[in-house]
Amino acid sequence: MITISLKPLWHKKTRYIAIEFQDNAEVTSYVKSYPNMKWSDTYKTFYTTFYKGAISDLFNYFRQKKWYVNYSDFNTQTNENKEPKNKHTSVIHKLPPLNDEQITEMNKFKRWLEQKRFSTNTVDTYVEVTSLFIRYINLKNISDISARSIEQFNYDFIFKANKSVSYQNQCISGIKHYFNFKNISVAPFEIKRPDKDKKLPNVLSKSEIKNIIDNTQNLKHKTLLSLVYSAGLRIGEALLLKPNDIDYERRLIHIKAAKGRKDRYTLLSSSIIPLLHTYINHYNPKNLLFEGRNGEPYTQVSARQVLKQALHRASITKYATLHTLRHSFATHLLESGTDIRYIQELLGHNSPKTTMIYTHVSSTNLIDIKNPFDTL
Structure with missing residues (x-):
């Protein structure tokens, strides 16, 4: 069971x-x-x-x-289950469920977003946050949606609940799209979209990457992690790859309908080709390159667990996600002298400004700076 x-x-x-x-x-x-x-x-x-x-x-x-x-x-009084001292009293309401009519409306809204050709993740996020807003309206018994009700939702459910900046922006965008779908007109929101934190990406060294791959014995897991790093892939892109998307002769991988519905080509490492051949001959994938049980798509949850276990076996305590492999790929290219414009194309970034963040984590230029402590 x-x-x-x-x-x-x-x-x-x-x-x-x-x-x-x-x-x-x-x-x-x-x-x-x-x-x-x-x-x-x-x-x-x-x-x-x-x-x-x-x-x-x-x-x-x-x-x-x-x-x-x-x-x-x-049911057990463990320290983990007890309320911490000086707990912040944030307002997190028990929201009532959507009624049948609202569930039908959310399904229509989802189809409307899909017809707008938003990505699956964006559609799911907008439907989720809009559903929360509607449930909040139910909780407060608000009959007419207004700018005031949106500001109240933002304060009670997002600000007081200490939700992230990204989550707040997603809520605002999702609700605005819902208003367009329903042809609802409201006064301008008094909600300023907060700027996202300017955080630098985490990056693993080449030796750490090698350690992770060497400590991954399962053939499918090793191939997946190797491909994500060596091609700088988003995990969603890797899991949607088909065997015929790999051009062994030209040493390229064709990424189709990636973020922003854009196609692009990225690198196929010569060193990974024997591993790929061994993997394909062993698993014989039919549709997708990486398939789960009974030919179902391999899940992102499973992929995250693969990396989590590999990090543990490699004794790497540094915080890392599957996207860290992509960040590491870009940083290592930059450190080896690759032009930033080529890295932008390989990663599929719309703007060079997005790619320029890797100049802040690359050690190539920093290593040449003379530390004043060394001259004391």
């Missing part, structure tokens, strides 16, 4: 519920469908907001599938 484990999770003095389960495509899809469910790259788990009655709601949700739900960690 499939087991779902509910465990306490504290982050930034806010209480959440972590949902843990053995990797399974059906379970993953069902978990992601739960309202306000998120994936944490930090904790490598799905999680949702804790509120009074949340355990009961989750229990009933998973029992509909007749899965066993283990919530014993919430």
